[in-house]
Each structure stands twice: as structure tokens, then as C-alpha cells.
Amino acid sequence: MRLWLLAAAVLLLAAASAAHVGSPNVYYEGEAGPYRVRVVVRPPTAIPGTAETTVSVAGGPATLSIQAVAAGTPAERAAAQAGRPVAGVEGMYSAELWLLEPGAYAIRVHLHGEAGHGEAVVPINAVNRQPQPMPAATAAALAAIAAILVAGAGLLAAAAFPGGAGRLAGATGAGVAFVLLALFLREWSAYDRDFRGNKLFEPMPVRARALVDEGGRYVEVTRVADDRGSRAWPRLVTDHGKLMHAFLIREPTLDAFAHVHPRPTSSGDFIVAAPTLPAGRYRLYADITLESGLSETLSTDFDLPGEPSGGGSALVVPDPDDSLRIVGPVPAPPLSTVEQCDLGGGYSMRWQNPEIADDPDIGELRFAVEDGDGKPARLQPYMGMLGHAAVRRLDGEVFAHLHPVGSISMASQEVLAMADSGEGGHAGHAMTDPHAAHRAATESEASVAFPFEFPKPGPYRIWIQVKVAGEVLTGVFDTQVERVR
Amino acid sequence: MTIRGGEVVLGMVLSATAMVVGVVWDISWDASIGADSFWSPPHMAINFGAAAAGLFALGGLLASGGHRHSAVVRVGTGAVVWGAVAMLGWVILDDWWGQAYGLFGERWSPPELLFTVSAAVILFGTAAAVSGDAQEKGFPGAFWVAGIAMVFGVAAMTPYGLPNLHRTATFYLVVSAVFPAILLVAARATEGGWGATRAACVYSATICGLVWILPRFAARPTIGPIYQPIEAFLPPSFPLLLIAPALAMDWVLRRLDGEVSRVAAAGAVFVLSYLPVQWLFASFLLSPMSDNAFFAGGGRHWPFYAEIGPERSLFWGTEQDPIGLMTIAGCFVAASVSSRIGLSLGAWMVGSRR
Numbered sequence: 001m002r003l004w005l006l007a008a009a010v011l012l013l014a015a016a017s018a019a020h021v022g023s024p025n026v027y028y029e030g031e032a033g034p035y036r037v038r039v040v041v042r043p044p045t046a047i048p049g050t051a052e053t054t055v056s057v058a059g060g061p062a063t064l065s066i067q068a069v070a071a072g073t074p075a076e077r078a079a080a081q082a083g084r085p086v087a088g089v090e091g092m093y094s095a096e097l098w099l100l101e102p103g104a105y106a107i108r109v110h111l112h113g114e115a116g117h118g119e120a121v122v123p124i125n126a127v128n129r130q131p132q133p134m135p136a137a138t139a140a141a142l143a144a145i146a147a148i149l150v151a152g153a154g155l156l157a158a159a160a161f162p163g164g165a166g167r168l169a170g171a172t173g174a175g176v177a178f179v180l181l182a183l184f185l186r187e188w189s190a191y192d193r194d195f196r197g198n199k200l201f202e203p204m205p206v207r208a209r210a211l212v213d214e215g216g217r218y219v220e221v222t223r224v225a226d227d228r229g230s231r232a233w234p235r236l237v238t239d240h241g242k243l244m245h246a247f248l249i250r251e252p253t254l255d256a257f258a259h260v261h262p263r264p265t266s267s268g269d270f271i272v273a274a275p276t277l278p279a280g281r282y283r284l285y286a287d288i289t290l291e292s293g294l295s296e297t298l299s300t301d302f303d304l305p306g307e308p309s310g311g312g313s314a315l316v317v318p319d320p321d322d323s324l325r326i327v328g329p330v331p332a333p334p335l336s337t338v339e340q341c342d343l344g345g346g347y348s349m350r351w352q353n354p355e356i357a358d359d360p361d362i363g364e365l366r367f368a369v370e371d372g373d374g375k376p377a378r379l380q381p382y383m384g385m386l387g388h389a390a391v392r393r394l395d396g397e398v399f400a401h402l403h404p405v406g407s408i409s410m411a412s413q414e415v416l417a418m419a420d421s422g423e424g425g426h427a428g429h430a431m432t433d434p435h436a437a438h439r440a441a442t443e444s445e446a447s448v449a450f451p452f453e454f455p456k457p458g459p460y461r462i463w464i465q466v467k468v469a470g471e472v473l474t475g476v477f478d479t480q481v482e483r484v485r
Numbered sequence: 486m487t488i489r490g491g492e493v494v495l496g497m498v499l500s501a502t503a504m505v506v507g508v509v510w511d512i513s514w515d516a517s518i519g520a521d522s523f524w525s526p527p528h529m530a531i532n533f534g535a536a537a538a539g540l541f542a543l544g545g546l547l548a549s550g551g552h553r554h555s556a557v558v559r560v561g562t563g564a565v566v567w568g569a570v571a572m573l574g575w576v577i578l579d580d581w582w583g584q585a586y587g588l589f590g591e592r593w594s595p596p597e598l599l600f601t602v603s604a605a606v607i608l609f610g611t612a613a614a615v616s617g618d619a620q621e622k623g624f625p626g627a628f629w630v631a632g633i634a635m636v637f638g639v640a641a642m643t644p645y646g647l648p649n650l651h652r653t654a655t656f657y658l659v660v661s662a663v664f665p666a667i668l669l670v671a672a673r674a675t676e677g678g679w680g681a682t683r684a685a686c687v688y689s690a691t692i693c694g695l696v697w698i699l700p701r702f703a704a705r706p707t708i709g710p711i712y713q714p715i716e717a718f719l720p721p722s723f724p725l726l727l728i729a730p731a732l733a734m735d736w737v738l739r740r741l742d743g744e745v746s747r748v749a750a751a752g753a754v755f756v757l758s759y760l761p762v763q764w765l766f767a768s769f770l771l772s773p774m775s776d777n778a779f780f781a782g783g784g785r786h787w788p789f790y791a792e793i794g795p796e797r798s799l800f801w802g803t804e805q806d807p808i809g810l811m812t813i814a815g816c817f818v819a820a821s822v823s824s825r826i827g828l829s830l831g832a833w834m835v836g837s838r839r
Contacts, residue, residue, distance in 0.1 A: 044584070044587075044588075045584065045585070046583075046584065046585060046586050046587035046588075047587050048587050048588045048589045049583070049584075049587055049588050050520070050588070067709065068709065069709065070709065070710060073709065073710040074710075077709050077710040077711050077712065078709030078710060078711070079519070079705075079706050079707045079708055079709045079711060081707060096520075098519065098520050098707065098708035098709075100589075100708055100709075100710075100790070128586075128587065131584075131585035131586060132584065132585065134581055134585075135581075138577060138581050141577050142574060142577055142578060145570060145571070145573060145574035145577070146574070148570055149567065149570060149571055149574070152563070152566070152567045152570065153567070155563065156560055156563050156564055156567060159556060159559050159560050159563060160556060160560045161556075162556050184595060184598065184599070187595050187598070188595045191586070191594060191595060192586075195586050
């Protein structure tokens with residue numbers, strides 16, 4: 001059955017070209033009325049499919065009803081499922097939610113209990129991703145069955161013509177079955193080509209280039225023309241007052257890192273003043289949220305030239321929330337874990353749970369900041385958050401931008417929460433307050449945690465950004481992830 | 486170990502019946518509840534039905550050593566084993582397919598093709614085994630299997646068999662290509678005559694039973710968006726009036742000699758006795774008069790995900806896919822070819838003996 005093996009090989013090859021970001025699971029932590037919830041959504045790789053959803057509730061016993069609401073459809077049209085208690089884990093519930101159409105979905109968790117009524121809205125992207133290659137055992141079983149069916153067709157044909165014609169009939173029967181099998185595989189590979197060519201979710205292709213004048217260096221992000229030749233950007237919504245949050249990471253050493261906020265130009269593209277980064281090849285990751293609630297991470301490479309000598313008028317002023325950090329190049333993998341990072345100004349940051357590299361059940365990255373005296377440092381909100389994290393696998397197969405509320409785009413959450421409040425108007429009804437995290441950030445805390453699980457094993461570099469005494473400080477950590485869920 | 490052929494064949498017939506009823510139930514499940522898993526009851530009926538048919542057949546082959554029966558019984562029994570192995574391949578492929586390309590596969594995606602072929606071969610094999618066995622031991626069940634095969638044929642046509650499409654050329658061309666063959670296998674292979682009529686009765690009674698029974702059980706969609714208020718299982722469409730051509734073909738064939746005249750007559754009789762009847766009946770099925778529990782018509786019953794307006798009780802595609810003289814000629818050709826196949830297969834099933 002060479003054809004089967006061929007088909008399996010084709011599938012394997014196609015799957016090797018990986019997605020840009022590679023971290024599809026969604027983590028959310030926040031308030032839902034009187035409760036505090038942690039929601040983990042594992043979306044399917046193909047739509048329609050089911051999203052494994054688990055909700056951990058703190059703040060009292062509650063019954064849960066969970067909906068997956070497609071953007072643009074009213075919540076009352078969505079089916080509601082009761083959260084099933086997870087045996088042996090108090091306060092944890094699970095549900096399998098069906099996602100029928102590609103696009104943005106709001107996972108709405110309704111809680112009812114003695115403490116009152118609460119609701120959390122978790123935005124997710126329901127999109128088709130690269131199919132996983134067929135497991136070898138499955139391929140082997142199918143190949144064996146195909147062989148049995150071809151041989152069986154021959155035996156049946158031979159049995160149908162007892163006597164001298166049997167042998168010829170048997171050969172004919174097996175031949176016909178083999179041809180049908182080949183046609184079937186051709187149909188399959190056409191389906192696969194169509195799926196990979198037309199149905200996969202591709203973040204909008206963009207191009208970045210550096211512009212230089214006497215005043216400085218700038219990075220311009222333009223959209224690559226789509227099928228219809230249009231280079232216009234879709235309508236975007238702001239996340240913490242910015243339409244685009246971008247990270248610049250120098251390749252392949254990952255030593256230079258910047259978090260910048262390009263702003264739209266009159267032509268509709270985006271531009272930002274390049275921070276004082278060394279020249280080199282950079283990868284740009286740009287997070288945007290569409291009006292539909294769909295969030296995307298755009299990605300491209302560009303070359304940054306050296307700093308110009310003169311200092312003239314700046315074409316674009318830097319955004320006050322822009323920040324950067326330059327450290328040593330990442331060593332060759334396997335990486336030994338870096339647990340401590342000097343932040344400058346006497347401050348240092350410590351990774352409190354590096355053991356997450358071997359234990360995916362921990363489910364969060366936690367860091368603490370100390371001042372020069374070894375005392376806990378008071379963290380201030382940086383763009384409304386107690387911290388920002390960027391997680392990157394060395395080869396770029398994984399990149400995630402995290403906050404203490406998780407991996408969601410808060411702009412998507414606002415879009416989807418406002419689009420329809422479902423059973424709005426009920427007494428005691430409490431919407432998720434998208435600004436709850438902002439309030440939380442005003443409390444003094446010396447540590448910050450990001451709900452996350454590493455999606456794939458391998459060597460990772462992690463950047464953690466916090467604000468202390470008005471300064472944005474960036475800690476850089478390395479680890480070698482061994483075990484994932 | 487001795488297994489009597491009649492018992493093996495009866496087991497195959499009942500298993501194939503469970504499989505086909507499972508298919509119709511599964512279509513209703515998908516339209517009413519939406520989410521189904523490998524372990525949903527209709528899937529169990531399909532999978533266990535196919536597996537049991539295969540095991541009965543395998544048991545029959547092993548117990549007899551394959552020698553005591555006629556070629557027809559051997560081929561039929563072997564075909565059921567073949568179909569069950571193909572169905573196992575479908576289960577494995579479909580499970581992976583759903584993860585890779587999405588659940589609820591498109592119509593005629595490769596897994597669906599494989600499933601259709603597997604089930605059709607199981608039904609063909611069962612019909613052959615029953616017919617051949619009837620020559621030996623007397624279990625005259627060919628018409629029953631043919632009726633069940635008609636149920637499967639209509640299920641495989643979903644959703645192109647909707648009454649709203651009963652004024653399109655494609656519908657009549659497909660029906661003319663598929664059903665004369667099944668009806669004539671029944672006519673030829675059933676002892677005692679009136680095989681096509683009896684098969685059509687089995688088909689109509691099975692679908693009617695599901696039309697009347699399924700809506701008695703509660704069901705609620707578990708996926709959104711939900712556009713149709715559904716509280717019970719959706720009934721399938723009322724049976725096609727294939728009883729009319731079945732009666733006509735049985736009646737005419739008894740009065741004809743010679744294969745050529747039979748084939749020509751069967752094709753013509755099918756087209757003349759089916760097209761006008763279904764054409765007229767379709768108006769009734771879309772009218773408020775049929776909006777009741779008996780006919781489940783009037784354009785009332787739609788899957789929860791269907792966002793449908795007044796077109797629910799209108800004919801569709803009458804302009805894009807109109808019925809003309811060429812359609813009727815095409816139906817005649819299709820029905821004649823189908824009749825030729827059915828008559829030959831039926832003759833083979835009862836004719837070739839040990």
C-alpha cells in the first residue's frame with residue numbers, strides 16, 4: 001500500500017510548516033460578580049469542533065452554565081451547557097463547547113450561588129489551524145484495512161464466478177478495488193489541499209521596514225495586498241488606548257527586545273520610532289483586535305540599520321509606554337534555567353516557579369521583584385496591567401503575549417461583552433468588569449503571575465515587564481521546557 | 486460449532502436494519518441536538534449494527550467452511566464481512582478526520598464516501614445472502630432488505646430529498662437512477678411475487694414509524710446559534726411515494742416475457758408512475774394540510790441551525806434546475822439502466838445455485 005504511505009508522508013510534510021504563534025490555548029483570570037474565576041479554553045484545531053473548557057471558581061459554591069456565543073449572534077440563540085464538576089477538584093468545572101463557524105466567539109460563564117450571580121466573558125478565536133499529522137498507528141491501521149479490502153474484493157469477485165473464470169474475475173475485482181482506492185486517495189488529497197490552501201486561518205500578512213532620516217530610525221508596518229489588491233487595514237479597536245502592541249526581537253540571538261506601539265499614519269499604515277536598539281535582523285510581532293472581536297498576532301521580519309549620527313526633528317515621537325531591554329544572546333540549547341535577573345537601578349526579579357518547565361499543572365508563570373535591600377518592590381500598573389509577559393520559543397514556533405488576566409485580548413473581551421449582554425437587566429446581574437484588572441493593579445503587590453501553559457516542549461526565552469517607581473523594568477529568563485500537557 | 490444458515494442470515498438482516506435505522510436517527514440527532522459523540526445512541530446503532538452484521542457473516546463463513554452454501558450466499562456473506570471491515574476503516578478515518586478538518590464533515594467528503602460504500606456493500610451482501618439462503622432453507626427476506634436499502638438510499642440523499650426540491654430535475658434524475666434497481670432486485674429475489682411492492686411497504690413503514698416516533702422523544706440543541714425552537718427529535722421527511730412505481734412495476738413485469746422488453750418497460754413504468762405522483766404529492770407536503778403529526782409536512786420541521794423564512798414551504802430551484810422534456814428523457818435512461826442492473830442482480834441472487 002505505497003499510496004497510503006505516500007498520503008501519510010504528504011500529510012506529515014505539510015504539517016511541518018508551522019504556524020507563527022503556536023499557542024492556541026486561551027487562559028483567563030478575573031472577577032465574575034462576587035466570584036473569582038480562572039478559565040482555560042482549548043479550542044479545536046478545526047471548525048466545527050469542540051472547545052475543552054475548564055472553569056475554576058473561588059468565592060463560594062456556585063452552579064455554572066456556559067455558552068459559546070459566536071460574534072454577531074445574540075446570546076439567547078446560543079445553547080447553554082451546565083458545567084460538570086471535575087471529580088476530586090473542588091470548585092473546578094468542565095464543559096465541551098461546540099464551535100460551529102470560524103470567527104470570534106465569546107465563552108460566557110454564568111455563575112449562580114449563595115454569594116450571588118456573576119458572569120465572565122472570555123474571547124476566543126475559532127479558526128482552522130494546520131491539521132496534526134496522522135498518528136502512525138492510525139495510518140498503519142488504515143493501510144492494513146485498505147490492503148484487506150483490495151484483497152477481499154478479489155476474493156469476492158473470484159467467488160462470484162466459480163469455475164475457470166474465477167481467477168480472472170478475482171484479478172479484475174482486486175484491480176478495480178485498487179483503482180477505486182487510488183481515486184479515493186486522490187479525492188482525499190484534493191480535500192486536504194483545499195483545506196490547507198483556502199480554509200486555514202492566516203494572520204493578515206504584513207511587511208515591516210526601517211526608515212531612516214536625520215532625526216532617527218522608524219519602523220513602518222504595511223499590509224501586504226490581499227487577493228483583491230486592497231492594502232487597506234480592517235477596522236481595529238484599541239486595547240489600552242493603543243491600536244497596535246508590537247514586540248521587536250533581534251534574531252537569532254534574542255538579545256534585544258522592545259515593546260512599542262505603532263500609530264496609524266495618514267495613509268492608514270502604522271509607524272513607530274525605533275527605540276535605541278542595535279542594528280540587525282528583527283522579528284516583529286504585532287497584536288491587533290478587529291472590530292469583530294477577532295484578535296490576531298501579525299508577524300514579519302525586517303532589517304534595522306544603525307543609529308544615524310545627526311539628531312534632528314523627529315518624524316514620529318516615541319510613545320511614552322514604549323520600552324526596551326538588551327541582554328546577552330541566548331545560549332545554545334538545551335538552556336539551563338535562569339531564575340534571577342538584574343533589572344538595573346538596584347532592582348532584581350526572581351522567577352518563583354521555574355519548575356513549571358517540568359510540571360504543566362502549575363498553570364501560571366510567577367515573578368517577584370525586590371529592591372536593592374532585598375525588600376519586596378511595589379509594582380505599579382504598566383498600561384493598566386501589573387505586568388506584561390512575552391514568551392518565545394527559540395525557533396519562533398511559539399510566541400505569546402500574556403497579562404495577569406491571561407492570554408486574552410482585553411479589547412476582544414470588551415467588544416464581545418458589549419455586543420450582547422445576554423440576560424441583561426436581571427437583578428443582581430454582574431457583567432465582567434474589563435477594568436477589574438486595572439483596579440487590582442493599584443494595590444501594592446510585589447509579585448505578578450500570568451496564567452499560562454507552555455504549548456510545546458523546547459528552549460524558551462521569557463521577557464517580563466513591570467513598572468516600579470515610574471520606570472518600566474524588563475526581566476529576561478531562559479528555560480528548557482520538558483513536559484507539556 | 487454449527488450455525489444454521491438461516492439464523493446467520495436473520496442475524497445479518499436484523500443487524501443491517503439496526504444500522505440503517507441508526508443512520509436516519511443520526512440525521513435527526515444532528516438536526517435536533519447537534520453535538521454527537523462517538524458514543525451517541527444512533528452512532529452505537531450504526532456501529533454495532535455494522536459490526537454485528539460483519540460478525541454474523543464471519544461466523545457463518547467460518548462455521549460452514551464456506552463450502553456448503555451456494556456461490557450467492559458465499560459472496561453475499563463475504564461482502565457483508567468486507568463492508569464491516571470498510572466500516573471499521575470509516576470509524577478510524579472519521580475520528581481522525583474530525584480532529585484534522587472539522588467535525589460535521591461536508592457532504593461527500595472522503596469519510597462520507599467510505600461510509601456510504603461500506604453501508605451499501607453490507608446491504609447488498611445481506612440481500613444476496615438472504616436471497617441465496619431462501620433458495621436453500623426458506624427465509625424469504627429479500628424484500629425486507631431491499632426496503633431497508635431504500636431507507637438508506639433516501640437517507641444518503643439528505644438533504645437533497647427535501648420536499649422543497651421535488652420540482653427539480655436533479656431530484657428526479659437521482660431517484661430514477663437509484664430506486665428502480667433496488668425495487669427490481671426485490672421483485673426478482675422475493676419468493677411469492679409482489680417483491681417491489683413489499684419492499685416499498687417496508688421502506689414506507691420504516692420511515693413513517695420514524696416520522697411518528699422520533700418527535701415523541703425530547704431533544705434540545707447543544708450548539709448555537711439556534712434558529713429553530715426544537716424540543717423533540719426532528720422527524721425525517723415523509724416517505725417518497727415509491728409505492729406507486731413499485732406496484733406498477735410488479736404488475737407490469739408479471740405480464741412480460743423477455744429481458745429487453747422488461748428493461749424498457751420497467752424504466753418507462755417507473756418514470757410514468759413516479760414523476761406525476763411525487764410532483765403532485767410534493768404540493769401537499771408543503772401545504773398547511775400536511776402540517777400535522779402524521780405527515781410532518783407544511784414546511785414546519787427544520788434543523789435548529791437553519792435560518793429559514795417563508796421559503797420553508799416553497800419549492801426551490803424550479804428556475805435554476807427546471808424539469809423539461811430532456812429531464813424526462815434522462816429519467817427514462819437512468820431508470821432503464823438502473824432497471825437493467827436490478828433485474829440482473831436479482832436474477833443472479835436467485836438463479837445461481839450450488
